[in-house]
Amino acid sequence: MEKRKIKSVNPLRVGLAGLRLKNPVIAASGTFGYGQEYAQYMDLNRLGGIAVKGLSLKPRSGNPPPRIMETTGGMLNAVGLQNIGVEAFINEKLPFLRQYDVAVIANIYGESVGEYSKVAAKLSAASGVHALEVNVSCPNVRKGGLSFGADPKAAAEVTRRVKGETDLPVIVKLTPNVTDIVQIAQAVEKAGADAVSLINTLTGLAVDIKTRTPRLKNITGGLSGPAIKPVALRMVWQVAKSVGIPVIGMGGILTVEDALEFLIVGACAVQIGTANFINPHAMIDIIDGLEAYLEDNKLKHIDDLVGTFKT
Amino acid sequence: MEKRKIKSVNPLRVGLAGLRLKNPVIAASGTFGYGQEYAQYMDLNRLGGIAVKGLSLKPRSGNPPPRIMETTGGMLNAVGLQNIGVEAFINEKLPFLRQYDVAVIANIYGESVGEYSKVAAKLSAASGVHALEVNVSCPNVRKGGLSFGADPKAAAEVTRRVKGETDLPVIVKLTPNVTDIVQIAQAVEKAGADAVSLINTLTGLAVDIKTRTPRLKNITGGLSGPAIKPVALRMVWQVAKSVGIPVIGMGGILTVEDALEFLIVGACAVQIGTANFINPHAMIDIIDGLEAYLEDNKLKHIDDLVGTFKT
Amino acid sequence: MHKNIFIGEICANDEVQKDHFLMKMYLPRTFGAVLPGQFVMVRIAGLTDPFLSRPLSIYSFSLEQNACVLELLYRVVGKGTQILAGLIEGSQLEVLGPLGTGYAMPDTEKNIVFIAGGIGVAPLSLLAEHLCVNSPSCGPNMIFYLGAQSSRQILGLDKLQSLCYAVHVCTDDGSFGKQGLVTDLIRKDIKKYPPGDTIIYACGPKAMLKTLNTILGGKYRCDVSLEERMACGVGACMGCAVAVKEGSGGAAYARVCCDGPVFGLNQIIWD
Amino acid sequence: MHKNIFIGEICANDEVQKDHFLMKMYLPRTFGAVLPGQFVMVRIAGLTDPFLSRPLSIYSFSLEQNACVLELLYRVVGKGTQILAGLIEGSQLEVLGPLGTGYAMPDTEKNIVFIAGGIGVAPLSLLAEHLCVNSPSCGPNMIFYLGAQSSRQILGLDKLQSLCYAVHVCTDDGSFGKQGLVTDLIRKDIKKYPPGDTIIYACGPKAMLKTLNTILGGKYRCDVSLEERMACGVGACMGCAVAVKEGSGGAAYARVCCDGPVFGLNQIIWD
Numbered sequence A, B: 001m002e003k004r005k006i007k008s009v010n011p012l013r014v015g016l017a018g019l020r021l022k023n024p025v026i027a028a029s030g031t032f033g034y035g036q037e038y039a040q041y042m043d044l045n046r047l048g049g050i051a052v053k054g055l056s057l058k059p060r061s062g063n064p065p066p067r068i069m070e071t072t073g074g075m076l077n078a079v080g081l082q083n084i085g086v087e088a089f090i091n092e093k094l095p096f097l098r099q100y101d102v103a104v105i106a107n108i109y110g111e112s113v114g115e116y117s118k119v120a121a122k123l124s125a126a127s128g129v130h131a132l133e134v135n136v137s138c139p140n141v142r143k144g145g146l147s148f149g150a151d152p153k154a155a156a157e158v159t160r161r162v163k164g165e166t167d168l169p170v171i172v173k174l175t176p177n178v179t180d181i182v183q184i185a186q187a188v189e190k191a192g193a194d195a196v197s198l199i200n201t202l203t204g205l206a207v208d209i210k211t212r213t214p215r216l217k218n219i220t221g222g223l224s225g226p227a228i229k230p231v232a233l234r235m236v237w238q239v240a241k242s243v244g245i246p247v248i249g250m251g252g253i254l255t256v257e258d259a260l261e262f263l264i265v266g267a268c269a270v271q272i273g274t275a276n277f278i279n280p281h282a283m284i285d286i287i288d289g290l291e292a293y294l295e296d297n298k299l300k301h302i303d304d305l306v307g308t309f310k311t
Numbered sequence C, D: 001m002h003k004n005i006f007i008g009e010i011c012a013n014d015e016v017q018k019d020h021f022l023m024k025m026y027l028p029r030t031f032g033a034v035l036p037g038q039f040v041m042v043r044i045a046g047l048t049d050p051f052l053s054r055p056l057s058i059y060s061f062s063l064e065q066n067a068c069v070l071e072l073l074y075r076v077v078g079k080g081t082q083i084l085a086g087l088i089e090g091s092q093l094e095v096l097g098p099l100g101t102g103y104a105m106p107d108t109e110k111n112i113v114f115i116a117g118g119i120g121v122a123p124l125s126l127l128a129e130h131l132c133v134n135s136p137s138c139g140p141n142m143i144f145y146l147g148a149q150s151s152r153q154i155l156g157l158d159k160l161q162s163l164c165y166a167v168h169v170c171t172d173d174g175s176f177g178k179q180g181l182v183t184d185l186i187r188k189d190i191k192k193y194p195p196g197d198t199i200i201y202a203c204g205p206k207a208m209l210k211t212l213n214t215i216l217g218g219k220y221r222c223d224v225s226l227e228e229r230m231a232c233g234v235g236a237c238m239g240c241a242v243a244v245k246e247g248s249g250g251a252a253y254a255r256v257c258c259d260g261p262v263f264g265l266n267q268i269i270w271d
């Protein structure tokens, strides 16, 4: 009896911050639309979770084009958080997502602390959202200065206010464009964050040497993809050993080997972003690969791998 | 007469911070040894300058291997500033470099402000050094905390002390691992820096999933190469428009097109680092390419290009 | 069943004009049917440089017993197309598609006018073929305006001549056909085609479409294919934005990859 | 004249054993002469993935009228070697070299003992050939110990048998020659070779060299080739460090690429 019970446990199941995932593979915000866009390419039920495109209180039209540019081993984007707004999301997109047995993580964004809390409140009242991911880090849309995520006080303030509006698990998504990401992570932990996710994009620039103008209309954009993986991995490792809350790692993950690196340094789950663009099947391949890795390494459960980095 | 005079001006000649370069292409510190290593691959006289491997007061043995690891579009290094020490450099390496008509930039490093000034003083007394480049940014060797370059006060303090010891132009080399690089650049400008150079490497990590150990013995290392180019270019642009002193740009330059991007956003000169490893001829190709670009674009002088970015 | 990335096997890849290649490949039957105007995203498996897939219009499409046969007509402009051009017979590509919307079909219009600039001929050629096959009555009504920089950039002319009632060619340098821009030709000829009785299909550089918009003055039914840099090709990244008029009269950014690439010319906001 | 990157044209690239390839290429005459033990850095021009050049020992070298002919013997272990293995006749490689130091030549030693583990045979094979050609008296003194995982990993045996007085083969699984590690064989045979009258050359995995160091106990003249990850290959990056004893008795990091890859076994500090 006992033996059987153990065998039937899903070795990839992850519980983090009150959020139950059938596996630790989550689509990263902004790279998977509202889920629907990729539904014809895979069975969304296979995924651990979906972090939807960042939602704001009102619909946002985003930045003028060109918005993206390829770089060596990655890409720059300056989409400017174009989204349909939280109400349209709840009315038009959530019903679709509710059909699936997948954790829906609503990525949210505000231009002010007040806006963050309003968006959080609306989503908490809706059915079918399993967690909030608070983007304090977007480098594309600035309101006269650094982002919330670059300042421990501002990041903590946003966290506190969002926590006050919701019973959902609150994941704070950190920006890598800081001197000391551990300091920010600890500040939001203290402010009540249930988990942190990192990294968002690194701010970058590309120039057209013929016209001597920026390649992106917004001038700067966010760098993502395998080019940033070493930086992401370093930060995830630093944060994972410095906070008590779960860490979700991302940045440049293309393959199961990449995902394993993040899990080993202490991420309980991973998000897959840019990889979806070049291989819509990437997440499925990674999930299958994780299962195979556990078997090959005779590990009973993914938890036996997380944080086993030997330094 | 007048016409002739103009024609004889070298269109690539750059004067920056009292340093005369026959062209704006400089070998980046740590990627070109002490010059000698590449002497058999090119005529060093063709180069604008050579920034030699970072020098400390005493010889340093550096970090244990493995020290390098390839990443997507770049590499991690944790050499740990292995060098022969400032005295051996003066006695054994400078005589070789003095044979060439190339600006020798001594890159210096210290574990304390005092060590920086001692190294600076020794080099200023030697003949054949044309400028000092103060590495306040190396992420590999830490003394219990962040680097000098991550704190505007510490960076300014180092700058002031080095300036006090030397009549040579002082270039302060900035780290990209900060929230606001402009703030650091402005602090060292105020402290008397004659120029700034940027960027040094981004701190990164890579994991061996078989052994679950770091790929580098030092655990973290510095990321360089084309992967970081967008970040470097963004920072060079930000700094160039915010300081009055010349800016030397670097980070991921492989080709003349890359170099042009840096010049367009405001760098007066560029350094070529990791590119030397994969193509020892890269700097010569870039110099030739710059000349061709000026001709094709009917520009009389490289100065007519620097900072012509249209945003 | 879910769509997927298909593996295309290249069976020909020839330089048909200077810097212009015609690639023919076999795909599994499950690739499905194609609407004229649709495109595919292609990349070389495992290669991270270039990093993103490249969008290319479907130039021709046919079904064989065990395979779909796809043709892509492309111009070498940068690293990605350079690498494509170097692929030999037997090489494989990852192909995502068919993607995007197709052209609206003609109603009862008497004049079916195509306007192609440069490589813009690719999707229009498939459309012309499609109309001839599926609505044979269209053929006699089809007039094709083909613009190119010079005679060395004229693509697919033979095929077009066999499909259309007339093909008017012009080149910037006059080395073939009339001298001038294709929009110059249209400006002169447009009065031959009364708005109510004409449908126009256009594809080409932005400048050409912009001029065309001015010439047509909003009076024509006109579908155009747009190009924008793309990352995902499926509507998820919001990278391929184009400003369009909204129902309410406002402006919004549509996605070229899934809201297009075919748009009504009158929908588009030109800056 | 300055050295440069040479373009090597591949004229053969065959799988000689499972996952082991022998690549033959033509280089310009200016590539120059090669010392046994030296290596080259190779990369595919224009490709930034993989990013760094890959070091490979020179397995054979000869001069033809208009070219140098170079052979590389390599094992596919990762992305870089995988891509090399896929190159066809006529492909080109960028080749930097010849790099590094060569093996010290024998003095008057009676026994010239080679110990190769796996792909470590590559530089030793060139050395054996070199000694036979340039000091024909060496041949009868040359004894080669060749270790491999199994019969399917034994490389270059025919050539070695034609050069050496004796070749002793052993495999981990006993599928060819004796069963066991090559160092087991050496441990048994070493008493046949008195230290004063013997020179030993070894190349193979670190574990093998470490064991060898214990067996020889510092009493032999022994040259070994080391491997370390490399970026520049010319001594500029300090990436390829190996801990060695300094003259003064201390320790220091030497560069495998230019202070080596050949080191006296007694110089090396094993951790």
Ligand SMILES: Cc1cc2nc3c(=O)[nH]c(=O)nc-3n(C[C@H](O)[C@H](O)[C@H](O)COP(=O)(O)OP(=O)(O)OC[C@H]3O[C@@H](n4cnc5c(N)ncnc54)[C@H](O)[C@@H]3O)c2cc1C
Pocket (backbone or CB within 6 Å): C039, C050, C054, C055, C056, C057, C058, C073, C074, C075, C076, C077, C078, C079, C080, C081, C082, C119, C122, C123, C226, C227, C228, C229, C230, C261
């Ligand atoms: C829906 C769609 C259909 C297309 N169909 C065809 C076709 O049938 N035949 C064809 O030759 N080309 C077509 N293109 C354009 C083609 O995608 C680009 O030429 C190609 O991606 C360039 O890749 P590269 O690496 O060679 O050039 P890069 O080095 O990436 O760029 C070279 C130049 O092309 C521009 N460019 C890059 N990507 C695009 C893009 N997606 N759209 C417009 N300009 C771009 C760049 O800004 C740059 O100026 C189509 C584009 C779209 C969006």
Ligand SMILES: Cc1cc2nc3c(=O)[nH]c(=O)nc-3n(C[C@H](O)[C@H](O)[C@H](O)COP(=O)(O)OP(=O)(O)OC[C@H]3O[C@@H](n4cnc5c(N)ncnc54)[C@H](O)[C@@H]3O)c2cc1C
Pocket (backbone or CB within 6 Å): D039, D050, D054, D055, D056, D057, D058, D073, D074, D075, D076, D077, D078, D079, D080, D081, D082, D119, D122, D123, D226, D227, D228, D229, D230, D261
């Ligand atoms: C001086 C020298 C001579 C060499 N001669 C030969 C030779 O003649 N034939 C041959 O097959 N191999 C030789 N090697 C090893 C060869 O360079 C590596 O196998 C190759 O670089 C691996 O590249 P990859 O991209 O296939 O593997 P990667 O994906 O880069 O790595 C696969 C595995 O190989 C290890 N590795 C990578 N690079 C090196 C390296 N430089 N040295 C040791 N291990 C490495 C990695 O740590 C990893 O475990 C030599 C190495 C050196 C330093």
Ligand SMILES: Cc1cc2nc3c(=O)[nH]c(=O)nc-3n(C[C@H](O)[C@H](O)[C@H](O)COP(=O)(O)O)c2cc1C
Pocket (backbone or CB within 6 Å): A028, A029, A030, A031, A053, A054, A077, A079, A081, A107, A135, A138, A173, A199, A200, A201, A223, A224, A225, A226, A228, A250, A251, A252, A253, A271, A272, A273, A274, A275, C237, C238, C239
């Ligand atoms: C096109 C694009 C749009 C993105 N939009 C968002 C967003 O709306 N909210 C957010 O928190 N992160 C956004 N991101 C960041 C990703 O979620 C992720 O943090 C980042 O891309 C690094 O992961 P990757 O390298 O796997 O893509 C976006 C990234 C890309 C490439």
Ligand SMILES: Cc1cc2nc3c(=O)[nH]c(=O)nc-3n(C[C@H](O)[C@H](O)[C@H](O)COP(=O)(O)O)c2cc1C
Pocket (backbone or CB within 6 Å): B028, B029, B030, B031, B053, B054, B055, B077, B079, B081, B107, B135, B138, B173, B199, B200, B201, B223, B224, B225, B226, B228, B250, B251, B252, B253, B271, B272, B273, B274, B275, D237, D238, D239
């Ligand atoms: C192997 C290696 C060693 C380096 N050593 C130094 C150093 O000693 N001092 C220093 O200021 N920068 C050092 N750097 C940083 C480079 O000078 C340069 O700032 C960085 O590599 C970014 O440029 P790149 O992408 O062109 O290499 C080193 C870089 C590499 C790759």
Ligand code: FES
Pocket (backbone or CB within 6 Å): C229, C230, C231, C232, C233, C234, C235, C236, C237, C238, C239, C240, C255, C256, C257, C258
């Ligand atoms: S290319 Fe991603 S939305 Fe169109």
Ligand code: FES
Pocket (backbone or CB within 6 Å): D229, D230, D231, D232, D233, D234, D235, D236, D237, D238, D239, D240, D255, D256, D257, D258
């Ligand atoms: S590989 Fe650069 S010093 Fe040896």
